[in-house]
Amino acid sequence: DVKVTQSSRYLVKRTGEKVFLECVQDMDHENMFWYRQDPGLGLRLIYFSYDVKMKEKGDIPEGYSVSREKKERFSLILESASTNQTSMYLCASSGSGTDEQYFGPGTRLTVT
């Protein structure tokens, strides 16, 4: 069974704080993704990575950065959290040559 885990289910941070969201997958997948989910907007892709140390911008990368130092781990970083980054953040992974993505349970981030 593919397992994608995220470091926290719920997180509350203050405006201006640096925030790290961690994602780990145990299926040796090459591809990893970070999305944010907002009501009425569906899932929007923030960043993705096809390999260790590689990253590609998604549709809404502004205000975010990522790090992939190891194949199994993909981190999303909010350098200076703002209230408009309050959202549900979902991590996903997929194997090389396949479209099917496996999702983690999500982190609900609240920035006050």
Place this chain on the structure above:
Amino acid sequence: GEDVEQSLFLSVREGDSSVINCTYTDSSSTYLYWYKQEPGAGLQLLTYIFSNMDMKQDQRLTVLLNKKDKHLSLRIADTQTGDSAIYFCAGYQGGKLIFGQGTELSVKP
């Protein structure tokens, strides 16, 4: 780029059939997907259809694809309260999955 549209809400009674609709703009996706998100959880792949198929049936689920109209639908027969969730359709473009807004299905006893 790809644009995927869904209606936001659907309410049905237990035992009825549910039909969730999706329209898309880009025909190049080899597969089209339906994901399910239960409350408080991530997304799980529910089913998918290959782009050269018109229909796929999987137990209570039927996926219909109308390529001419760029319309995808998911029918759930004998809908149960456990089917209450958000359902996302998705197509694949440029190495990325493009998701619709999600349809929240509410099943009333």
